[in-house]
């Protein structure tokens with residue numbers, strides 16, 4: 036399912052005051068089945084952009100298209116319900132939304148709300164629990180008795196169980212140990228590949244961007260500062276330093292080697308194996 | 321949830337912002353007490369003028385205050401209606417069984433209305449111009465004498481300031497959890513009462529869990545930092561009396577004199593008729 040922003044603006048109303056445009060005239064098209072990383076400094080509007088996709092934040096101008104559905108200023112309930120059924124949203128620290136007595140009930144919450152039959156629900160729960168790498172013995176446990184990492188997986192399973200066409204993730208790895216982060220991200224990538232879901236990932240880690248995403252959208256003060264493929268994006272060194280964005284580790288190593296040896300490799304290395312391949316090709320190894 | 325103005329703080333540097341919070345608190349209570357003694361139109365005009373002057377001084381626009389009244393307007397009108405319908409005396413314009421509309425009824429309806437509005441406005445002025453931490457300091461200072469009765473005033477003050485400190489966090493968190501459950505297909509404000517109550521569980525429970533977690537962490541941190549109850553402690557924030565606070569007191573005295581002046585005239589008129 037395609038996601039398209041057309042001249043979208045949005046802000047928050049806090050009592051009597053409105054914040055300045057938190058999203059300021061954004062237009063972008065995310066094609067079906069792409070994996071897009073959204074990056075930008077804190078307060079750039081990343082989370083707000085995600086909330087626009089399922090109408091938790093309504094635009095004050097412009098339109099957000101999700102598949103054939105359109106969200107605008109009016110935010111009709113009918114449409115919002117349909118959109119939310121199609122969009123799965125994993126908030127930052129999603130374990131904060133767990134509430135049910137058992138893991139099973141918690142994962143089933145979304146599917147039941149979206150009108151799955153009991154059999155469909157049961158199957159969805161089991162499949163998604165398996166997808167996030169938790170064993171079925173946990174189904175009867177209380178979610179509050181699990182470890183932080185396990186809680187996060189249960190929360191993510193609760194979203195996957197609704198089989199969304201668009202998956203939206205707000206820093207899913209935040210606050211976990213490196214091992215746990217890596218597991219969660221590779222599992223999300225795997226799910227993305229299987230379901231061909233259009234995926235948006237907010238992250239601060241450029242290695243994650245380089246490893247998992249097809250495209251990068253850089254937000255800056257509520258505007259799109261750059262939107263292109265990951266490879267193009269990381270090739271443009273000047274633009275990177277202009278936007279004050281770090282390079283992924285392998286690329287940093289590559290630049291260092293290039294400096295030392297006074298050469299230029301033909302391709303940027305996004306992952307370690309790419310770096311190794313590039314070095315071998317240039318016969319530096 | 322974001323509509324309620326009462327209880328919010330507006331950062332600013334106005335005269336009212338800089339007044340001593342103890343004075344503001346006492347003056348607001350005094351003003352509200354005064355409202356209940358005034359029984360004539362001129363007195364209310366005085367009080368309204370004073371209130372508007374304060375709103376002006378607070379540096380917050382009038383529209384903000386009136387938006388703050390709006391959520392409560394039906395409640396106020398209801399109280400006023402009762403007052404109007406069941407008060408007799410003076411010329412009677414209309415009557416039906418126990419219900420009547422009389423001159424006195426309309427007048428006391430107007431007084432009730434004015435009292436409600438001014439109580440809301442005055443309390444809003446105080447909270448808009450006073451940080452919650454200053455307000456707790458002020459309350460703390462004012463209830464200090466209760467210490468003599470072996471009431472643990474300091475502990476209560478600390479509890480109050482911690483609770484107030486976390487109100488915004490709790491509101492933020494409520495918003496976040498509601499968003500998360502909406503994204504999982506909950507539609508709030510639909511269905512019958514029981515269904516609506518059930519929808520509260522996925523919100524209230526996570527909030528409880530996170531509040532308890534935070535309370536526990538906070539207790540640990542305080543313990544580590546050596547907090548112990550029942551120990552005499554000094555305060556980082558010292559309340560100081562300034563010239564402007566004296567000026568404010570003089571203004572309040574003038575207001576009181578003005579209001580009682582009109583009250584007396586009214587008494588005189590009443591006896592003459």
Ligand SMILES: Nc1ncnc2c1ncn2[C@@H]1O[C@H](COP(=O)(O)OP(=O)(O)O)[C@@H](O)[C@H]1O
Nearest residue numbers: 047049054057076077078079080081082083084
């Ligand atoms: N619920 C809210 N109410 C008011 N302002 C908000 C709210 N959420 C975010 N903002 C403001 O919107 C801006 C963008 O925030 P956000 O979208 O969370 O940025 P990011 O996720 O990139 O850090 C920030 O300036 C923030 O203060």
Ligand SMILES: [Mg+2]
Nearest residue numbers: 081082127205
């Ligand atoms: Mg964010």
